[in-house]
């Protein structure tokens with residue numbers, strides 16, 4: 001039983017008829033029953049993992065994670081992504097969490113630069129539940145140094161200004177928000193209207209590139225965790241995805 005002989009020939013599965021090499025440890029696998037759809041399952045005695053010889057699900061494509069990350073940064077919502085990639089929504093959400101979990105905040109060596117800080121309005125769940133995305137940008141490299149998601153409290157902004165002040169900045173450009181005045185030394189602080197033009201432009205780019213942040217749509221974040229995960233992928237996942 002299992003895969004019909006004709007199909008076996010089609011997939012060139014003669015080699016896996018009796019045994020198979022383990023995908024993980026190159027050990028020997030033995031047959032171990034069938035999946036619900038009738039595909040032969042194998043079991044590796046060495047590493048105790050179950051596996052199949054051939055996977056037809058798109059989620060098992062070696063580049064599926066890269067595709068998810070790439071589409072996420074192109075203004076595509078999760079449900080559209082599920083339809084395009086033919087992967088279930090549940091798997092997409094799981095993978096986004098997984099990808100974001102592997103991303104570490106990049107370490108920038110540059111010091112004494114000009115930094116811009118701003119906040120971006122959004123909401124989680126419902127419009128009354130507003131959430132701010134606060135972040136700091138290096139003007140020369142346009143690299144996002146760090147970001148926080150939450151309410152515009154002194155505590156949240158202080159963690160960001162702390163990161164920037166650690167770099168001995170020449171100037172920190174912010175908008176007129178009062179909290180900054182108590183956190184940034186007067187000598188380095190600049191609140192002129194045009195001084196934050198780079199980060200303001202960047203806000204527009206983020207709003208076009210992340211579906212959940214675009215204006216006049218019905219797309220929004222259902223959880224803070226996913227919003228943070230998407231921003232992490234957007235800001236810090238490398239450019240070369242494919």
Ligand SMILES: [Zn+2]
Pocket residue numbers: 022023024025026027044045046047048049
């Ligand atoms: Zn193994």
